[in-house]
Amino acid sequence: DVKVTQSSRYLVKRTGEKVFLECVQDMDHENMFWYRQDPGLGLRLIYFSYDVKMKEKGDIPEGYSVSREKKERFSLILESASTNQTSMYLCASSAEVDTQYFGPGTRLTVL
Amino acid sequence: KNEVEQSPQNLTAQEGEFITINCSYSVGISALHWLQQHPGGGIVSLFMLSSGKKKHGRLIATINIQEKHSSLHITASHPRDSAVYICAVTANYGGATNKLIFGTGTLLAVQP
Numbered sequence: 001d002v003k004v005t006q007s008s009r010y011l012v013k014r015t016g017e018k019v020f021l022e023c024v025q026d027m028d029h030e031n032m033f034w035y036r037q038d039p040g041l042g043l044r045l046i047y048f049s050y051d052v053k054m055k056e057k058g059d060i061p062e063g064y065s066v067s068r069e070k071k072e073r074f075s076l077i078l079e080s081a082s083t084n085q086t087s088m089y090l091c092a093s094s095a096e097v098d099t100q101y102f103g104p105g106t107r108l109t110v111l
Numbered sequence: 112k113n114e115v116e117q118s119p120q121n122l123t124a125q126e127g128e129f130i131t132i133n134c135s136y137s138v139g140i141s142a143l144h145w146l147q148q149h150p151g152g153g154i155v156s157l158f159m160l161s162s163g164k165k166k167h168g169r170l171i172a173t174i175n176i177q178e179k180h181s182s183l184h185i186t187a188s189h190p191r192d193s194a195v196y197i198c199a200v201t202a203n204y205g206g207a208t209n210k211l212i213f214g215t216g217t218l219l220a221v222q223p
Contacts, residue, residue, distance in 0.1 A: 033210075040215060041215065042197070042213045042214060042215040042216055043197070043199075043211075043213040044213075045210060045211075048210065058210075090153070090154065092154075098159075099144070099156045099159050100144075100156065100211060101156070102146075102153050102154035102155070102156075103153060104152065104153040105152075105153055105154075
């Protein structure tokens with residue numbers, strides 16, 4: 001069974017903290033994605049990766065960075081969290097040109 | 112203007128009703144996806160289609176490539192169908208990676 005897991009379902013951090021969100025997939029997929037989801041705006045792509053150590057900016061990369069040291073793991077990093085980064089963060093993975101499989105999401109609150 | 116537009120944004124139906132959610136897009140695509148998200152839950156892919164029609168249980172998805180339009184139908188709706196339904200397209204950017212462009216979703220509430 002396809003599985004994408006995210007390190008936390010809920011996370012509360014303070015402004016200025018460094019935040020790590022982890023995503024792991026067990027399907028040997030090449031592509032992995034980080035999105036944020038906000039009411040009225042839908043899902044927006046932050047970063048994606050099509051191979052180990054490869055990354056590309058999505059539509060809203062500012063304030064974020066990513067790391068993909070192993071094929072199964074894709075990390076999203078908020079270098080200095082700000083209140084406007086309070087959101088639902090969703091990770092997804094897919095094979096070459098195929099359905100994306102989503103994780104359960106991490107609801108991040110930055111105080 | 113968004114490249115993927117869904118209508119309606121909100122929909123309330125009575126149990127048993129036939130439901131239609133519409134999606135229009137303005138870019139060239141290689142595939143269109145219908146996704147479902149339950150409150151507080153993750154996102155599940157319902158359909159990926161590039162032509163014609165697909166059916167899974169009470170759900171039917173159709174696409175008209177010439178008109179750049181897709182519909183998601185739910186027959187004999189049930190309260191457990193209450194969720195956000197999201198249309199997304201894989202745009203023809205020429206790369207190998209399947210970046211998706213998302214609509215803002217349709218919030219469906221089915222009342223018993």
